[in-house]
Amino acid sequence: MNDQGSTRLRVAKGALWFFVGVAAVVAVARFLAGLGAVTNLTDRTPWGLWIGFDVMGGVALAAGGFVIAATVYVFRGERFRPLLRPAVLTAFLGYMAVAVGLLFDIGRPWNIWRPMFFWQHHSALFEVAWCVMLYLTVLALEFAPVPLESSRFHRLTKALKSATLPLVILGIMLSTLHQSSLGTLFLIAPARVHPLWYTPILPVLFLITAVGLGMGMVIVESKVTAWLYRRKAEDEILNNLTKPLAVTLLLYGAVRLIDLLVRGQGGFLFDGSWESTLFWFEMLISAGLPTLLILGGFTARSGRALFFVGLLVVFGFVLHRINVGGVSGIGLTDTGYFPSWEEVATSLGVVSAATLAFLFIIERFHVYEPGTEEVLAEAEVTVDRVRYLPPMATLRSSTMLFVIGASLAFALLPDGLVFGARPEKTPVAGPRRVLAELVSQDRPPHRFMKLDLDAERVGGDIHEALLLDGNRNGEFAVFDHDAHAKRRGGAAACADCHHLNRPSDRETSCFECHRDQYLETDIFRHQRHVESLGGNGACAECHTDLNATRTRKNVTHCTECHRDMVGIGLKALIPPPGKDSDFHAPSYTDAMHGLCKKCHDEEDEKAGVTIPTLGLCGTCHTEPADLRPRRSRTVKED
Amino acid sequence: MKPAAKHHWAILTDVTKCIGCESCVEGCRGANHTGRDQPWTWQNGVRDLSASRWTTIDRLPGNHYVRRQCRHCVSPACASACPVGALKKTPEGPVVYDASICMGCRYCMMACPFQIPRYSWDSAIPAVRKCVLCHDRIESGEAREPACTSACPVDATIFGTREELLKVAKQRIAANPNVYRSHIWGEHEAGGTGILTISDVDIPLPNTVPTDPLPERTWAALRTVPFVFLGVGAGMVGLRWLLGRRDQLRLAEEKARAAEASAEKSEE
Numbered sequence: 001m002n003d004q005g006s007t008r009l010r011v012a013k014g015a016l017w018f019f020v021g022v023a024a025v026v027a028v029a030r031f032l033a034g035l036g037a038v039t040n041l042t043d044r045t046p047w048g049l050w051i052g053f054d055v056m057g058g059v060a061l062a063a064g065g066f067v068i069a070a071t072v073y074v075f076r077g078e079r080f081r082p083l084l085r086p087a088v089l090t091a092f093l094g095y096m097a098v099a100v101g102l103l104f105d106i107g108r109p110w111n112i113w114r115p116m117f118f119w120q121h122h123s124a125l126f127e128v129a130w131c132v133m134l135y136l137t138v139l140a141l142e143f144a145p146v147p148l149e150s151s152r153f154h155r156l157t158k159a160l161k162s163a164t165l166p167l168v169i170l171g172i173m174l175s176t177l178h179q180s181s182l183g184t185l186f187l188i189a190p191a192r193v194h195p196l197w198y199t200p201i202l203p204v205l206f207l208i209t210a211v212g213l214g215m216g217m218v219i220v221e222s223k224v225t226a227w228l229y230r231r232k233a234e235d236e237i238l239n240n241l242t243k244p245l246a247v248t249l250l251l252y253g254a255v256r257l258i259d260l261l262v263r264g265q266g267g268f269l270f271d272g273s274w275e276s277t278l279f280w281f282e283m284l285i286s287a288g289l290p291t292l293l294i295l296g297g298f299t300a301r302s303g304r305a306l307f308f309v310g311l312l313v314v315f316g317f318v319l320h321r322i323n324v325g326g327v328s329g330i331g332l333t334d335t336g337y338f339p340s341w342e343e344v345a346t347s348l349g350v351v352s353a354a355t356l357a358f359l360f361i362i363e364r365f366h367v368y369e370p371g372t373e374e375v376l377a378e379a380e381v382t383v384d385r386v387r388y389l390p391p392m393a394t395l396r397s398s399t400m401l402f403v404i405g406a407s408l409a410f411a412l413l414p415d416g417l418v419f420g421a422r423p424e425k426t427p428v429a430g431p432r433r434v435l436a437e438l439v440s441q442d443r444p445p446h447r448f449m450k451l452d453l454d455a456e457r458v459g460g461d462i463h464e465a466l467l468l469d470g471n472r473n474g475e476f477a478v479f480d481h482d483a484h485a486k487r488r489g490g491a492a493a494c495a496d497c498h499h500l501n502r503p504s505d506r507e508t509s510c511f512e513c514h515r516d517q518y519l520e521t522d523i524f525r526h527q528r529h530v531e532s533l534g535g536n537g538a539c540a541e542c543h544t545d546l547n548a549t550r551t552r553k554n555v556t557h558c559t560e561c562h563r564d565m566v567g568i569g570l571k572a573l574i575p576p577p578g579k580d581s582d583f584h585a586p587s588y589t590d591a592m593h594g595l596c597k598k599c600h601d602e603e604d605e606k607a608g609v610t611i612p613t614l615g616l617c618g619t620c621h622t623e624p625a626d627l628r629p630r631r632s633r634t635v636k637e638d
Numbered sequence: 639m640k641p642a643a644k645h646h647w648a649i650l651t652d653v654t655k656c657i658g659c660e661s662c663v664e665g666c667r668g669a670n671h672t673g674r675d676q677p678w679t680w681q682n683g684v685r686d687l688s689a690s691r692w693t694t695i696d697r698l699p700g701n702h703y704v705r706r707q708c709r710h711c712v713s714p715a716c717a718s719a720c721p722v723g724a725l726k727k728t729p730e731g732p733v734v735y736d737a738s739i740c741m742g743c744r745y746c747m748m749a750c751p752f753q754i755p756r757y758s759w760d761s762a763i764p765a766v767r768k769c770v771l772c773h774d775r776i777e778s779g780e781a782r783e784p785a786c787t788s789a790c791p792v793d794a795t796i797f798g799t800r801e802e803l804l805k806v807a808k809q810r811i812a813a814n815p816n817v818y819r820s821h822i823w824g825e826h827e828a829g830g831t832g833i834l835t836i837s838d839v840d841i842p843l844p845n846t847v848p849t850d851p852l853p854e855r856t857w858a859a860l861r862t863v864p865f866v867f868l869g870v871g872a873g874m875v876g877l878r879w880l881l882g883r884r885d886q887l888r889l890a891e892e893k894a895r896a897a898e899a900s901a902e903k904s905e906e
Binding site: 035 | 676680681686688722743748751753759760761764765847855856857863866867868870874875881882
């Protein structure tokens with residue numbers, strides 16, 4: 001093995017391996033712990049970076065394949081033939097990246113084959129799925145002669161080569177459909193795409209951008225590999241692409257603006273919102289600036305300007321797709337989505353893996369024209385092209401970065417990646433020092449703290465306590481700090497809540513231990529009040545007017561009896577009468593059933609009665625209509 | 639899209655009657671075994687719809703309670719978007735879900751104009767979660783109406799057929815025109831929905847819920863697919879032949895001209 005090529009190649013490969021390493025670890029966590037543990041996706045934003053960039057962008061970048069194939073075979077542009085193989089390879093690997101990205105993104109990847117057998121022709125995604133599958137196959141067959149031509153399978157290679165033309169035509173047909181179908185995907189979601197982007201002709205726009213992207217991508221890819229391998233880029237051929245590219249860009253700009261005006265959405269163009277700024281930025285870098293550079297003759301003069309134009313077009317059109325795919329809808333859906341580092345790492349990893357595969361293939365097969373190829377061979381190792389090189393033979397220092405990336409990802413793994421998604425932590429608000437009385441009683445809770453606003457100093461049952469708002473909802477709880485410390489093991493237990501070992505953590509949320517804190521609970525227990533007030537005769541204690549319908553409005557308010565439940569200067573736990581109250585009363589059914597049915601059921605069970613006397617609705621509700629308590633409630637009197 | 643069946647199951651919710659007790663929520667939780675609510679990062683709050691809460695009550699200012707759930711659209715965007723048919727519109731009306739077919743693309747969540755479907759993001763085997771109008775329980779004879787409507791203590795939400803409930807809604811509005819807004823939410827929204835709501839206050843729906851059925855917008859593009867496919871194929875083949883013929887003619891012309899030239903030369 002020699003010194004494995006130039007430094008820039010080594011650095012580039014090392015970086016790519018690093019990203020693949022990080023992504024590999026994240027991928028394992030994603031499949032073990034679920035989407036919620038790795039992504040920032042929400043119920044409001046179900047599609048994020050993986051769809052917006054990997055799929056929408058990946059398919060876009062792969063457009064070079066069908067554009068160059070059409071140029072060479074349909075438009076008879078023989079001079080573009082040197083660009084064909086790299087473009088088809090990019091397309092193939094681009095689609096592979098899309099497929100792999102999809103496996104990460106979809107929730108049940110083992111069902112990914114279903115669209116083949118469950119036909120839903122009215123779904124745009126069904127069409128996309130079919131086109132991706134078919135086109136991936138077509139691309140594989142189209143590129144297959146390249147690795148095969150140096151092998152023993154001469155007949156197979158010959159057969160495949162003779163099928164190239166039909167394959168190319170089929171490829172163009174499929175690409176047309178499914179580049180545009182990516183736009184169709186969003187026709188059903190007008191609520192998620194800003195009017196500057198949402199239009200019934202989205203499919204047409206996506207097809208035009210695909211053509212532009214195809215040409216832009218061919219330029220970028222040719223220039224990048226030329227730089228990496230210190231070979232001469234095909235500048236003269238590439239410059240021939242700029243004229244059709246400029247036409248495409250102008251067509252795109254015109255169609256978009258005219259469409260906006262026809263739909264009457266022109267007002268959004270200058271309303272000063274961030275969407276309008278985004279729109280103009282996107283139009284400037286995707287269509288405006290590249291057209292100027294091409295028509296101004298800059299690209300013909302300088303290879304750098306050519307590369308810049310390619311980059312602008314690719315970046316601008318991918319931005320268009322990402323904008324349609326989600327960014328433009330941020331204001332409409334009011335989403336708080338921003339990709340997590342795990343999502344970004346996975347996207348980078350998938351793209352890096354595809355790039356590594358690209359480099360691997362161009363170093364071994366006749367992808368570039370003979371002249372440039374020797375440079376490639378020199379840049380890497382001298383490879384005997386006939387002999388198969390086992391993959392492990394290429395493991396060199398750059399691949400070490402895979403291990404480093406993977407280790408780093410392991411080190412960065414948050415709890416969520418290891419144990420699965422966790423409910424949200426809410427940091428505690430407060431604390432505030434107060435005096436409270438420790439109350440002991442026979443029934444549960446046997447010991448609790450009651451705010452004592454009149455107490456002046458600690459002593460007797462009066463303790464110092466903290467007021468905490470455990471979930472920041474404006475309702476404070478009396479927190480017995482000393483008792484918690486004692487229960488957790490005295491002075492050694494500080495770090496349980498005060499995370500001294502984690503600098504960014506200020507304190508532990510109550511919820512970390514009291515997992516039921518956020519569950520909706522009845523803070524008013526009807527049954528307990530019935531018991532403590534003397535059973536069935538006690539209704540009138542609270543429901544003072546027994547003839548009136550019993551609602552929250554005419555019931556005796558909690559604070560009439562529990563005078564200490566009103567805090568001063570705090571949001572009261574139970575609002576005083578007249579104010580809007582938000583506690584949960586039991587439903588009428590529960591209240592009434594609790595009076596009779598509960599005891600009877602218990603007694604029946606003790607006595608071993610198989611059919612509970614009050615277990616049948618008809619025992620009390622004599623009319624069928626009474627099963628749903630409404631107008632007349634005729635309960636049989638005993 | 640299939641035309642709506644004659645007897646489309648429906649629910650009528652009357653905001654003026656609802657007391658916000660959430661018995662419907664608990665009834666649903668019990669009947670569908672949705673599990674307990676937890677404050678996940680991906681939902682707006684424990685009270686919001688979630689994989690464990692298929693219906694919820696939005697509290698509007700002034701003690702108005704609006705129940706939210708899947709609206710079982712007459713022509714549902716989610717079912718038309720599903721690439722495998724895991725979500726489908728039953729002839730009876732409810733939009734039901736089959737997790738075993740679902741591939742988890744979440745296109746249904748993107749498509750729903752009411753932003754209803756939820757996802758069990760915490761699971762390694764996730765699923766789309768939403769109200770199915772207790773279709774399975776009613777079809778199997780286990781129940782005669784959805785758990786939510788049977789749990790309602792004040793009949794604020796009732797079950798019936800869409801035509802019948804539309805009539806009821808119109809009667810109620812006509813009887814108390816001063817109380818109700820003269821609008822039945824769900825009569826026309828997104829092409830009509832199985833959940834109807836009448837109210838004394840305006841109900842905030844997600845922005846831009848259109849009045850036209852959304853699946854038709856996709857279909858306008860998708861129905862051209864076979865023609866585009868074949869058209870592009872034919873066009874490409876034709877173009878290739880045309881340009882090949884042009885090159886051929888030009889070549890022949892050049893040859894003829896060269897021959898002419900050489901003939902002239904030899905004549906001289």
